[in-house]
Amino acid sequence: MAKLTTCVAFSALFFFFLHRRPLRANGAKYDVVALGAVGDGKTGSSEAFLRSWKSACESKGPSIIYVPSGKFLLEKSIEFVGPYEGGPIGIRIDGSPVAPSDYKVIGSAYSWLPFHNVDGVYLSGGTLDGRHRVGEMQGFFRYKTFHIVINRCENVMVHGVKVFTNGDTPNTDGIHIQYSFDVTILNLRIATGDDCVSITQGTSNAWGEDILCGPGHGISVSSLGKTIEEEGLENVTIMSVTLSRTTNGLRIKTWGRPSSAFARNFRFQHVVMSDVQNPIIIDQNYCPHNENCPGQDSGVQVSNITYEDIRGTSATRVVLKFDCSTETPCTGIQMKDVNLTYKDQPAAALCVNANGAAEGQIQPSNCLAASDCDAL
Numbered sequence: 044m045a046k047l048t049t050c051v052a053f054s055a056l057f058f059f060f061l062h063r064r065p066l067r068a069n070g071a072k073y074d075v076v077a078l079g080a081v082g083d084g085k086t087g088s089s090e091a092f093l094r095s096w097k098s099a100c101e102s103k104g105p106s107i108i109y110v111p112s113g114k115f116l117l118e119k120s121i122e123f124v125g126p127y128e129g130g131p132i133g134i135r136i137d138g139s140p141v142a143p144s145d146y147k148v149i150g151s152a153y154s155w156l157p158f159h160n161v162d163g164v165y166l167s168g169g170t171l172d173g174r175h176r177v178g179e180m181q182g183f184f185r186y187k188t189f190h191i192v193i194n195r196c197e198n199v200m201v202h203g204v205k206v207f208t209n210g211d212t213p214n215t216d217g218i219h220i221q222y223s224f225d226v227t228i229l230n231l232r233i234a235t236g237d238d239c240v241s242i243t244q245g246t247s248n249a250w251g252e253d254i255l256c257g258p259g260h261g262i263s264v265s266s267l268g269k270t271i272e273e274e275g276l277e278n279v280t281i282m283s284v285t286l287s288r289t290t291n292g293l294r295i296k297t298w299g300r301p302s303s304a305f306a307r308n309f310r311f312q313h314v315v316m317s318d319v320q321n322p323i324i325i326d327q328n329y330c331p332h333n334e335n336c337p338g339q340d341s342g343v344q345v346s347n348i349t350y351e352d353i354r355g356t357s358a359t360r361v362v363l364k365f366d367c368s369t370e371t372p373c374t375g376i377q378m379k380d381v382n383l384t385y386k387d388q389p390a391a392a393l394c395v396n397a398n399g400a401a402e403g404q405i406q407p408s409n410c411l412a413a414s415d416c417d418a419l
């Protein structure tokens with residue numbers, strides 16, 4: 044179930060199943076089929092969906108848009124735009140909205156199913172099929188990008204969602220969160236070609252729990268500090284995560300450039316990794332193609348980051364890497380009960396400009412520098 048308040052975009056979906064939960068059946072009900080949608084997988088039903096949305100927006104009290112079983116071709120991007128007068132709008136899907144087979148139709152729009160300026164929308168059930176098919180994109184090198192984007196939203200809950208796409212499709216983040224406040228994501232299964240969850244600037248109070256990730260690039264806080272004036276990111280808890288064969292586990296990545304951004308008050312807890320390439324990583328030297336940043340230091344202050352009960356196996360020898368900025372070293376990194384192993388060989392930890400403390404069992408050994416600057 045997704046509760047959407049200001050603006051969520053279902054952009055570029057490949058496969059994506061929403062958790063079924065009955066919505067309260069009171070209020071007006073608008074069946075998309077009664078309004079002209081055809082569940083044959085071929086007839087364009089975008090206009091009928093828009094009519095349903097319009098009717099729901101005009102209804103006085105709570106309302107439900109109902110999508111019965113069947114495949115509904117939504118042949119173009121549909122903008123669900125508010126504000127509206129009445130009560131909450133529920134969208135209950137039993138069937139499967141499907142994207143046009145020509146990916147360029149959505150590729151040239153901002154997203155497939157964006158919600159803008161809405162307050163109190165609930166979406167549940169069904170499968171949203173973005174119709175990425177293996178081989179379909181060959182020769183284009185343009186992928187459908189993020190699955191679910193939470194951008195400039197407040198008070199959003201995403202619960203029981205499964206996202207599936209191929210592990211080799213670039214830029215297909217599962218859930219991307221930016222400039223948002225109070226976002227909870229729970230009980231997710233994500234298989235994708237990029238970050239399972241990516242959280243970036245301007246976000247505070249984000250909570251992620253019960254997340255299964257793989258294939259994919261793991262849980263990523265990235266890529267902060269591209270510009271000088273940038274909003275920070277704070278108060279993020281990620282817990283009970285299983286990562287399987289992902290390229291990263293828990294990653295914080297910032298540009299190697301001056302910036303006023305910050306990343307602070309994070310807690311990563313109860314994480315199990317299996318064959319992950321970079322299990323724990325803070326990389327403050329991101330400078331793709333060595334353009335506009337070589338030799339510069341990241342201005343992003345990374346502080347108060349806790350890793351607790353993190354265990355499992357790494358696919359590479361360096362299982363933990365804190366590569367922080369010279370100008371603004373990481374402070375207040377806390378590690379408690381971390382056990383990451385690399386095959387039967389010794390694993391390594393690397394710290395550069397990283398201050399903090401460790402307690403409990405730490406494997407590999409703790410490389411954090413104790414610092415007076417750590418008032419935490």
Ligand SMILES: *[C@@H]1O[C@H](CO)[C@@H](O)[C@H](O)[C@H]1NC(C)=O
Nearest residue numbers: 224246247248277278279308
């Ligand atoms: C983040 O958490 C800190 C410490 O709990 C709190 O003081 C601060 O107000 C929070 N930030 C936001 C934006 O809620």
Ligand SMILES: *[C@@H]1O[C@H](CO)[C@@H](O)[C@H](O)[C@H]1NC(C)=O
Nearest residue numbers: 278279308309310347349419
């Ligand atoms: C450090 O972060 C945690 C959340 O991860 C928060 O509860 C705590 O208040 C923060 N400490 C300070 C000093 O802000």
Ligand SMILES: *[C@@H]1O[C@H](CO)[C@@H](O)[C@H](O)[C@H]1NC(C)=O
Nearest residue numbers: 354355356382383384404406
């Ligand atoms: C760390 O995990 C390995 C297996 O992955 C286990 O054999 C070892 O006992 C654990 N070490 C600690 C200190 O728990």
